[in-house]
Amino acid sequence: MEHVEMLVAAGTPLPPIMVHRPTTRVIDGMHRLRAAMLLGHKTIAVRFFDGTEEDAFVLAVKSNITHGLPLSAADRRRAAERIITTHPRWSDRMIASVVGTSAKTVAEIRRNADVGAAGELTRIGRDGRVRPIDVSEGRRLAHDMIVSDPSLSLRQVARAAGISPETVRDVRNRVLRGEDPVPRPRPRTPGERGTGDRSACRQADLPGRASAECEAKTPPAVVVKRLRADPALRLNENGRDLLRLLNIHTVRSEDWTRIIDSVPPHRMETVAQLARSCAEKWFEIASRIEQNASNMA
Template sequence: MQLDQTQFEQGLVVEVEIGSLVVEGSPRSAGEDQDHIQALVEVRAPLPPVLVHRQTMRVIDGIHRLRAAQLRGDDKIAVAYFDGSESDAFVLAVESNITHGLPLSMADRKRAASRIITSHPQWSDRMIASATGLSPGTVSEIRRRAAGDTLAEGSRIGQDGRVRPVNSAAGRELAGRLIRENPGLSLRQIARAARISPETARDVRNRIHRGEDPLPKPRVRARPKPKPLAEEPSRNRAGAAGQTTGTARIAARVAAVDRLKSDPALRFSETGRTLLRLLNLHTLSGAEWQAIIDSVPPHCTSVVADLAHACAGVWGEVAARMEHQTVRHG
């Protein structure tokens, strides 16, 4: 959870009267675990301070430690204060009880997620999942049920603290209008105004410059090619030969890189190891490259394509220099 650091009194622990603390609103529906409390009673080392919401004096984290202190007959307990809203205090209580101590049950985590969706509707599924120890898919399903299968419009705050639209289509359309009307605007200005990422703004600008629509067309899966018929032996042989040639080329690259890896002149120098790491990338098979290509989100494809062209140019220049060096030393 992206809580402001000023909400905590960093490093400040104070002792307060146990009777001044409030124990209610715990995310743990099953109540207190007596065996866990008894185990804490037997601990001789000082226990971590109890986390308390200053405005309400409600215990956010450490109820079992508090009960253990009471059983030992203590009048006071070490406390660290949290200054923030009650809804943020609940989120912090959930986070604290999935990272240490006695973990929350799955049912408690789901109930907590439902409550956080209500109190923090602008948070993304991934951010709530991080706070509750659930998967983003589970949080998404809880959100759908809570909203009656209609997701809220607008923006959500991601785990990195950035605001992103639930549906970027409107943002792309707005960015397209801004680019047409104000071509001098920077990508950051466009992104801020349209509430999209700078990379998405760049993709929109590139599309407009190419005369395309700001919105990428949905991907259409290519239909599987029909299997070659038995009466087409020549085509079958040509396809098999092409596949064999491609496999052979990859095998040759792998063998060449492996030979270079065994060369001490490269293995035992920093620049040599850097070269080997770069060359090793190009031993991937065609299927592995295709999987990488398919995983690139639509708003990043133009940037990746530009970088791929640039990298190809760099390797071309490296090849030319190496060939020149070979001729000069040969």
């Protein structure tokens, strides 16, 4: 209701809501609809969508990612699970671009859900092109073509082998080095983490309290970098404002020393008071965020 009241108070014309014509279900714009009702409006501008219910759900998720109230990590994960079931031929990157998460997270969800037809060889990418899931055969075919006719262009080989030109470039470089066209997984040394465990703190994989405790042990600059990658923050104006403010405080210790040393003597007391005031404000913000977190638990 806070968001609805904010829309009412804005007093500016709002974009049309989006409605699934076959079911008359609101796809995008429930807050705008409620705001119009509170204002006593009898009608509201609408854009109709005539696709399937499955595609309507995809559109609803994508709309909420790009504007409006951001979806939580749990919401995005549940959306990915549903879209993997309804659109199993979509690539991990395609689904990730819709729900606002990483392709690795989608791949993990897909593995756990065990979704996909047996013998499935291809998936549809973000650009609408169909690509093989396993490019091993495409790499071997590209290898044979390059060896038999080195004058072929990357795009010619890519079209014939069903792989990307960049993959063909890698195969060609491997041919020149006398290597196998299909890269072999590098064996792990004892105690080495996998690439998925590159960081002990991955917010998407940990419950809230465990994630917070783990992030607290991580350098602030690294944490802010992770936050900048979170679509729930970077895809809305308030989130971007927060990221900009947090980024200011990721200055290195030596830079802070340089900044402190540059304060002129006649302004030291004033700057110290302002710094203390800023610290108190951040403490208040931290307390309110923790209170919100406990209310949601």
